[in-house]
Amino acid sequence: MKKIRLVLLAVWAMGLGAKAQENSVLFQVGDVVVTADEFTAVYEKNKGVGAAIDPKTPEEYLELYITFKLKIAAAYAQHRDTAAQFLSEFGGYRAQLAKPYLSDQGAEQELLNEAYARMQEEVRASHIMIALDGDALPEDTLKVYNQLMDLRATILKGKLTFENAARTQSADTWSAKQGGDLGFFTAFSMVYPFESASYELEQGEISLPVRTQYGYHLIKTTDRRSARGTVRVRHIFFAANNGAEAAQTQRAERSAQEIFTRLQNGESFMDLLEYSEDRRTKDKMGELPEFGINKMMPAFEEAAFALENPGDYSAPIQTTIGWHVIQLIEKKPIGSFDSMAKELSKKVKRDSRNAIGAKRFVKQLKQDYNFKIDEKGYAYALKLVNMDAFENHTWEVPNRYQNRTVATFADQKVTVSDVLPFWAQNQQAEVGGKGEEFLRLQFNTLCNDKVVAYEDSQLESKYADFRNLVREYREGILLFDLTQDEVWDKAAKDSAGIAMEYERIKENFRWDDRITYNYWVCKEAKDAKRIAKWLSKDRRDKVDELLKSQEALSIAYASGMAQQKDEPVLQEIWSMDQGVYGPVELSTGGYAVLLVEDSHPSAPKALNEIKGLVIASYQDQLEKTWVASLREKFDIQVNEEVKAQVFEALK
Numbered sequence: 001m002k003k004i005r006l007v008l009l010a011v012w013a014m015g016l017g018a019k020a021q022e023n024s025v026l027f028q029v030g031d032v033v034v035t036a037d038e039f040t041a042v043y044e045k046n047k048g049v050g051a052a053i054d055p056k057t058p059e060e061y062l063e064l065y066i067t068f069k070l071k072i073a074a075a076y077a078q079h080r081d082t083a084a085q086f087l088s089e090f091g092g093y094r095a096q097l098a099k100p101y102l103s104d105q106g107a108e109q110e111l112l113n114e115a116y117a118r119m120q121e122e123v124r125a126s127h128i129m130i131a132l133d134g135d136a137l138p139e140d141t142l143k144v145y146n147q148l149m150d151l152r153a154t155i156l157k158g159k160l161t162f163e164n165a166a167r168t169q170s171a172d173t174w175s176a177k178q179g180g181d182l183g184f185f186t187a188f189s190m191v192y193p194f195e196s197a198s199y200e201l202e203q204g205e206i207s208l209p210v211r212t213q214y215g216y217h218l219i220k221t222t223d224r225r226s227a228r229g230t231v232r233v234r235h236i237f238f239a240a241n242n243g244a245e246a247a248q249t250q251r252a253e254r255s256a257q258e259i260f261t262r263l264q265n266g267e268s269f270m271d272l273l274e275y276s277e278d279r280r281t282k283d284k285m286g287e288l289p290e291f292g293i294n295k296m297m298p299a300f301e302e303a304a305f306a307l308e309n310p311g312d313y314s315a316p317i318q319t320t321i322g323w324h325v326i327q328l329i330e331k332k333p334i335g336s337f338d339s340m341a342k343e344l345s346k347k348v349k350r351d352s353r354n355a356i357g358a359k360r361f362v363k364q365l366k367q368d369y370n371f372k373i374d375e376k377g378y379a380y381a382l383k384l385v386n387m388d389a390f391e392n393h394t395w396e397v398p399n400r401y402q403n404r405t406v407a408t409f410a411d412q413k414v415t416v417s418d419v420l421p422f423w424a425q426n427q428q429a430e431v432g433g434k435g436e437e438f439l440r441l442q443f444n445t446l447c448n449d450k451v452v453a454y455e456d457s458q459l460e461s462k463y464a465d466f467r468n469l470v471r472e473y474r475e476g477i478l479l480f481d482l483t484q485d486e487v488w489d490k491a492a493k494d495s496a497g498i499a500m501e502y503e504r505i506k507e508n509f510r511w512d513d514r515i516t517y518n519y520w521v522c523k524e525a526k527d528a529k530r531i532a533k534w535l536s537k538d539r540r541d542k543v544d545e546l547l548k549s550q551e552a553l554s555i556a557y558a559s560g561m562a563q564q565k566d567e568p569v570l571q572e573i574w575s576m577d578q579g580v581y582g583p584v585e586l587s588t589g590g591y592a593v594l595l596v597e598d599s600h601p602s603a604p605k606a607l608n609e610i611k612g613l614v615i616a617s618y619q620d621q622l623e624k625t626w627v628a629s630l631r632e633k634f635d636i637q638v639n640e641e642v643k644a645q646v647f648e649a650l651k
Contacts, residue, residue, distance in 0.1 A: 024642045027066060030073035030634040036646050039065060041468055043650065058650045062643070068479070070630040075478040086477060093473045101459050101466055102452060104364070107357030111348050116337050118187040118199055122293055124223035125198040126162060126180035131171040132215035138437070144216050148209040152218055155206060162206065162220050171215065180220070186227060186293055192353040194219065213352075228293060232329040233304045234269070234286035237278040239322040256316035256323035263313055269327045277322075287329065300324060305331075362448045365455055371409040371447070378406050378443070381416045385423060387435045393427045407447055412454055414447055422446045486626050491619040499607070501618040506604035509613065512563040513576055516598040519569050521590045523554035528583035528591035531555075535580040535595055556590075561600070570594075576601075 024036040043061050056064070080086055128151065130144050151169065154160050166180030175182050187195060194217060197210045201221040209216040236259050240252035259272055273286045281287060296304070297319040307314060307328035314326040334340075348354055365371075380402070389395035397420045407414040426442050460467040491497070520543070522528040527546070534542040547557060564570050573584040573594045582593040607614065 024645070025639055026642050026646060027062075027069075027636065027638045029066065029069040029636050031076065032069050032073045034065070034069060036642050037464070038468070038471075040646060040650065041464075058647045066636060066638075067627055068475075070627060070634055070636075071479055071482060072475050073634050074630055075482045078482070080478055080481060081474070086481065090474055090477055093477075094470055097466065097469055097473065098456055098459055101463060102361070102456060104357040104361035107360050108345070108348065108354075111353055111357065112341065112344050113337075115187045115344055115348060115353075116340065118195070119334055120227050121199075122184045122186045122225050122227055123198050123221055124184045124225075125182055125201075126166060126178075126220045126222055127172065127175065127182065127194075128162070128166045128170045128180055128218040129172045129214060130169075130216050134213050145209050148216050148218055152206060152208070155218075162218075181222070183298065184223070184225065184293060188347050188351060189294055192351060227334050228305050229331060229333040230290050230292040231304050231307075231331050232290045233288055233307070233326050234273070234281070234329060235278065235288065235327070236269075236272060236276040236286060236325045237281075237322055238324075239277050241321050252323045253316065253318070256325055259325050260313075260316050263325070269311075269313060286327075290332070297321075300326070304328070362451060365451050366409065369409040369412075369451060369454070371407065371451060373407045373447075374405050377404040377416065378419075380404055381406055381419045382436065382439065384416070384420060385439065390423075390427050390435065395424060395427055397421055397424050406443075409451055410454060412450070414450055418450070419443060419446060483623075487619050487622045491615050491622055494618075498611070498614055498618055501621065502607045502610075502614045505614065505617050506607075506610075509605045509610045511600070511603055511605055512565065513602050514561055514563050514600040515570075515574075515576060515596050516561045516600070517570065518557070518559040518595040518597065519573070520593045521556040521569060521586065522583075522593070523590055525583060525585075525591050527551065527555060528593050532580055532582055532593045535593065 025033055026036045026039050027034050039062070042065065043058060047056065047061070075081065128148070130148060132141065132144050136144075151160075151165060155162050155165055163179030163181075167176050170176040170180055172180075182190075185195075185198075189195070190198065191212045191214075193210055193212050197207045197217075197219045198221050201207055201219065203221055203224060205221060207217075207219040210219055236256070238252035238255040240249040244252075255275070259275060262272060263269060270285065273282065276282055276286055278286070291301075291304075293301070295301070299317055299319050303314045303317045303324075304326050307326065310328055310330060312328045314324075317324045317326065381404070384398055384401055386395050401416060401420070403415050403417050405413050405415055406419055423439060423442055428438060460470060520528070520531050522531065531543050531546070534540070546552065547555060558567075558569070562570060564574050568588070569586065569592050572586055573582055573592050575581050575594070575596055576599040578596050578598065580593065580595055583591040584594075586592055
């Protein structure tokens with residue numbers, strides 16, 4: 001076996017890469033270098049794991065970590081880190097780990113704080129909308145914007161009310177019927193630009209035109225109130241939708257009124273639930289799912305939130321589906337920020353507002369990396385596009401062109417050879433007069449992707465915690481796959497090896513003396529005496545007959561094969577000889593009779609009884625042999641000077 005070489009720090013510096021020299025090297029196994037910082041971080045992270053059971057000193061942990069790195073060195077030597085399966089699995093984990101580092105965490109927190117603050121208040125707003133496609137031409141966009149600005153000016157001069165303008169000119173036909181009124185809403189109820197404008201306006205104020213994916217809007221905030229939170233209610237329901245005949249509607253109203261009268265006369269809401277025609281809630285005591293604002297029909301919602309105390313009930317309420325009598329179960333205020341943070345984060349990530357953080361993140365990266373566009377290079381790339389073919393999805397990248405720089409950032413370049421294929425992949429029909437604008441947007445997308453990808457490639461060097469985490473995942477995957485091949489699968493498949501390991505360790509797993517037994521525990525001594533007498537005369541049939549009688553209720557019976565220590569009864573009445581024993585009065589009460597059918601002297605447990613333990617032991621032996629071979633194969637170098645410094649710091 002190669003001896004662990006002890007070298008001085010000065011010697012270590014020779015032949016090590018620049019990256020390794022950034023930290024003091026603690027040890028090296030083959031080509032795997034471990035710094036003092038890495039070992040310290042891992043030790044501090046894991047020293048509490050199992051510390052109460054098997055505490056490890058820094059010296060002991062160092063030996064374990066050297067063994068661990070031996071296996072990692074073996075994995076690298078076998079090029080497992082370049083295997084397709086490994087790259088796919090590790091790539092997925094790394095992408096997930098990188099997500100928090102590739103976003104503006106400050107922006108996300110601001111959005112969370114903003115959303116929670118808005119949820120404390122509900123606003124009521126009206127709007128006038130002119131529809132506009134998301135990819136509308138600039139001239140069309142300007143036309144709609146100016147149209148709404150003119151309409152706003154007319155309203156502000158008092159020549160036209162906002163409500164009448166909404167009724168006659170809004171593309172939102174549903175709200176137009178209500179003079180543009182959308183009712184009360186809260187955060188996440190509307191698209192983000194609309195929500196922001198509504199909350200930022202003073203009551204009665206009319207916004208400038210607000211752009212959403214649906215078009216342009218004039219928004220007027222008309223009311224504000226404290227958030228209602230959520231409510232739990234049950235109801236008694238009688239069906240009569242808007243299309244129902246008058247007789248059906250009148251029947252439903254009369255039925256609801258009768259329920260209301262009976263409640264006023266003292267009858268229980270729960271007793272009256274049997275009359276409800278809502279089959280979905282009948283088995284749930286009439287209870288509906290917990291809801292907040294804008295989750296139920298307006299009339300139902302208003303009636304539910306108007307109830308003050310649990311048990312209070314409403315007068316009959318008509319909705320578009322029938323008549324209801326509602327009882328309050330519980331009102332819940334808006335939860336604390338901490339209790340809602342996780343759910344709010346999910347909503348922010350799903351919402352269009354999440355794009356704000358992404359845009360801010362990319363903008364900051366471009367600034368940090370001094371991103372610049374070479375407009376002459378871009379113009380050259382643009383000239384190589386045949387727009388007629390582009391609109392027909394038939395344009396192909398020219399075979400010959402000058403590969404000029406189009407943009408630069410950090411030490412990177414975006415060239416014509418990057419831009420042209422990207423454009424070709426994203427050909428779009430009917431771009432028309434906005435073709436060049438579309439190409440510019442695509443170019444910006446490409447550049448943004450490249451800047452983010454570059455930042456992704458720098459994460460390990462920029463963030464020590466990310467670097468350590470990625471290393472742990474990479475080495476964890478490598479170790480699992482390698483150990484599975486070298487130990488676990490070998491042990492499971494090697495029947496001869498398992499048999500040999502069983503012979504080696506079987507004496508460690510012995511049965512004590514065992515008997516094949518039957519015993520009876522009787523409440524009464526007379527029953528125990530009868531059983532013992534019958535058994536001694538070989539009249540088991542009489543015993544069985546007793547157990548089928550009414551008297552059997554006071555007799556317990558058990559049988560099987562066991563050691564004395566396995567059964568409380570056997571601890572008090574026991575024999576290795578065949579025959580009948582007892583009755584014996586038990587310390588726990590009752591009288592026991594024992595029938596010993598066979599005896600089994602102490603012996604090793606059979607392989608099938610301890611196979612799992614044998615395989616585990618065999619795996620341990622395989623691993624020891626494997627590690628010993630690795631110590632022969634790989635050179636281990638420990639820097640004693642750095643080691644002393646590390647151990648001193650860990651005291």
